[in-house]
Amino acid sequence: MAVDIASALGMGTGINTTELVASLVSAARAPKQNAISDRVSTNEARISALASAKSSLSTFSTALTDLLKSSAYSGQAASSDATIATVATIPGGTPKGLPAQIEILQLASAQVLQSAALTDSAATAGTGTLTITTGSTSVDVTLTSPANTLADLASAINGVNAGVTATVVSDKNGARLVLKGASGQDSAFTITAGADADADLARFAFDGTSGPMTRSQTAQDALIRIDNVDMQFASNTVTGAIPNLRIDLNRAAPGTIVTLATTQPTTTMRDLVQEFVSAYNELKKALNSATATGTNGVGGGALSSDPGVRDMSRRLAALTSTPLAESGAFRTLSDIGVTTNRDGTLTLNTTVLDKAIAADPAAVTAMLNPTVADADNPGIAGALKSVTDYLNGTDGPLAASAASYDKLKASLKKQLEALDTSMESYEAQLTKTYSAMQARLTQLQSVRSYMEQQIKVWSSDNR
Incomplete structure (x- = not known):
């Protein structure tokens, strides 16, 4: 940045040090800061593009795995x-x-007990305590007057959460208390009348075999x-x-x-292969855009020189020749008509695929979606997951790329901080220098003013 020193000096009004120093500092800072800022922008674009590539790959792999678990493909x-x-x-x-x-x-059935019929749900059920025991768990139910009707007893039992449900059923014979436990033989229960229970309340006891209550259904597994x-x-x-x-x-x-x-799957393996090729090509086109080299190094993708993403492209391209089954008539995607184009995208020859399915549909299904997937028989989802796990692993190539970008990000931040410190020092140095110059100029101006006054005096005396 050009600086008009003469103008800044003020030609007799003193040096404008603030403006001069600011101009000089800005001129020194701009090229360095612009260079670092450009590198920051490029690095941020790479971090964003790499995160997008990782996310897209993981989403593709997870979606394929979930798809093959659905009943559309498994029946x-x-x-x-x-x-x-x-x-x-x-x-x-x-x-x-x-x-x-x-x-x-x-x-399996639940134990069901019923009491003798009373007049109605408002009939007196008695007072005192009943203990309901299921296995090793016992819960007390206590009735006191005036809340001691048959309906009150049912409500009290339900309120203690003893694993037994109480209802009052009414018919032409009157009202009865019906108790039902959970199903299974271990949920059988007994009801014991406490020492404080009166004769009315004792009518609702059951010792596991007999009692005033009648067992209408036995708990069993x-x-x-x-x-x-x-x-x-x-x-x-x-x-x-x-x-x-x-x-x-x-x-x-x-x-x-x-x-x-x-039942037979509602979606065929033909549909699966077509969907896989379509989704794969969308992912690969995005990668191709991110890794494009451009023309003479200009206009390329953010990840054009990234080694991790190049490794990702290579491993994805190898999927067509990766064995998906240990044995059988069809072992790879290329065996059923899937080929790799020069740009890394896939092409499906439906004629070859249809011929394979017609020849041995079970073999095609077993290769693409094995009943029990393992290292030797990964299927299409397992093969893609293996690639994804390697690339996204802690020590994988994408993690290494991310680490290098993070390291550069930290370095560029330090460079900007160092530039700020350097410019602050430079500003202080310039301020000191031009302040001294201003003080000297002020002295010279004072001498000049004195001499001009003396000359005027001498000129007046000589007249």
């Missing part, structure tokens, strides 16, 4: 006799071990047999017998075998 669970048992998949996984044969020998393996459950809703499958037991049918299986 819906079904029962050959819904009157005996119905089934439904549990979110988060695909049922394993189907088809399976189930026989329901016995349904469900007994089932799956593929000739006997199992026992406290509920008629079974979730632990077959992974990721809920079985609802509707009625006991000893001797009747029901088949549990999955």
Whole structure:
């Protein structure tokens, strides 16, 4: 920046040090600060582009994995006799071990007790304490007058959360207290009248076998047999017998075998491959844009020289030749018509794909979406996840790129701080120098004024 020194000196009015120093400091700072700021902007663009690439890859991998877990590709669970048992998949996984044969020998049931009939729900139930015991847990229920009717007793039982539900049922014979526990034999309960219970309240006792209360239903577990393996459950809703499958037991049918299986998927493997290629190409086009070299180094992408993203592109490109199955007629995506273009995007030859599906649909399905995925049989989702995990790993190439950008960001921040410190020192130095010059100029101006006055005096005396 050019500085008009003569103008700044004021030609006899003294040096304008504030303006002069500010101009000189700005002239010295601008090129250095602009250079650092340009590097900061470039580095921030790279950090943003790298984060976007990582996020896009992770989103693609997760979406593919979740898609293959859905019933659209794995099929819906079904029962050959819904009157005996119905089934439904549990979110988060695909049922394993189907088809399976189930026989329901016995349904789970809850213990139910009923009292003798009283006049109505407002009839006196008595006063004192009843103790409800389920397993090793005991809860006391206490009635006191005047809140001691049959309805009050039901309300008090429900209020103590003893695992027993109380209701008052009324019919032409009167009103009765009905108690129901949870299903399963371990939920059987007893009712004991305390020492303070009067004769009326003692009518609601049950020792586990008999008593004034009548047991109308016994607590018992469900007994089932799956593929000739006997199992026992406290509920008629079974979730632990077959992974990721809920079985609802509707009625006991000893001797009747029901088949549990999955229906055919509503979405075909052909659709899956087409969706994969389309989603992959969207991701690859974004990467190509971010890594473009431009013309003569101008107009390139933010990640044109990033080694981590170049490694990402190479590994994604290798997916078409990566074995997805250990054996079988079809082992790679290229075997079913997926090829890689020069720009890294994919092309699907639907003729080849259709021919493969027609020849051996089970083999194509097993390759793309194996029933049990492992290192040797990863399937399409497993292969992509393996690439994603490596690239996004703590010591992976994308983490290394991110670390280098973060390091540069910290370095550039320090450079800006150092520039501020340097310019502050330079400003102080200039201020000191020009302040001294101003003081000297003031002295010279004083001498000049004195001499001018003397000359005027001498000129007056010589007349």
